[in-house]
Amino acid sequence: MEGSCSSDELSKISLRPLGLSDIDDFMVWATDKKVTRFCTWEPYTSKEDGIKFIKEQGMITVEANSAMFWGSRYWGQGIGTRAVKMVADTIFKEWTHLERLEALVDVDNVASQRVLEKAGFQREGILRKYVVLKGRTCDRVMFSLLSTDHCLS
Template identity: 50%
Template sequence: MDSYSDSDITIRPLDISDADDFMQWYSDEKVSKFCSWEAFTSKEAAVQHVIDNVLDHPWHRAICVSGRAVGSISVTPFGGNDKCRAELGYVVGSAYWGKGIATRAVKMAANAIFVEWGHLERLEAVAVVENVGSQRVLEKAGFMREGVLRKYYLLKGEPKDVVMFSLLSTDPQVNYFMDSS
């Protein structure tokens, strides 16, 4: 098992030039199993997905190890009366699972988003009940498990139960992230 120091793991804007790297997770059925998208079968389709859904996204970053994109992380704001909250989502190539990369990236994203979006009070994330690995990432990153929401999320057309997690701007670990990242 490879081990990476915190300094090896960074987040930065995802770019079309990362196409060969992002194909590693966009084409991996183990990765797409718990994602809203199906595994891409061509580089062109994955690039088009990035053009259509990533480049104009308000906050979407590549998760990098030693400068190479191995996954992505995004924060999507809610609007209207819900603009005090946003949803976090992330994906990491299966070759990089279990190495602390996603946990570190989630901590960095939480730090950045609470600084960049001063109005934000709540960052939330959902993980399909069967996706125990993603639940563990959120717990290790300091998110609080709030409970199971039944048939909350459509995954490939099928309603799924999810576990809701949150991190509040007032949680002690948020200030810790801001002071130590």
């Protein structure tokens, strides 16, 4: 597949906090309408708004509303699956008392659903009329990964 990452490149993926030095990379995906289609927010239009977001929000967090995004030019290369596996590994290693991770995905976001499935998450069902997204009520698909299901890499 043209433009896909090799397994060597995928092994070089690392997770780290989003910082102000990442603003140019942040703006690549935060201004991309394909990326923000399933987000609660519209594409960013200014670097100043991006900087404010980074300062106030950060990015990948482990709490009730976590999120992970990357530019559409990187879709379909295995990066998402690898990143989700890395996050799950880290969570289960650092918080050994946790038994369950959950992920909610827009019912129309088939690619993200597939990423979760490849990362070992189980599809549990559809939460009907779960969230209002950009003025319309949307269904979400619930996925879970249990610590007993998960093999740490």
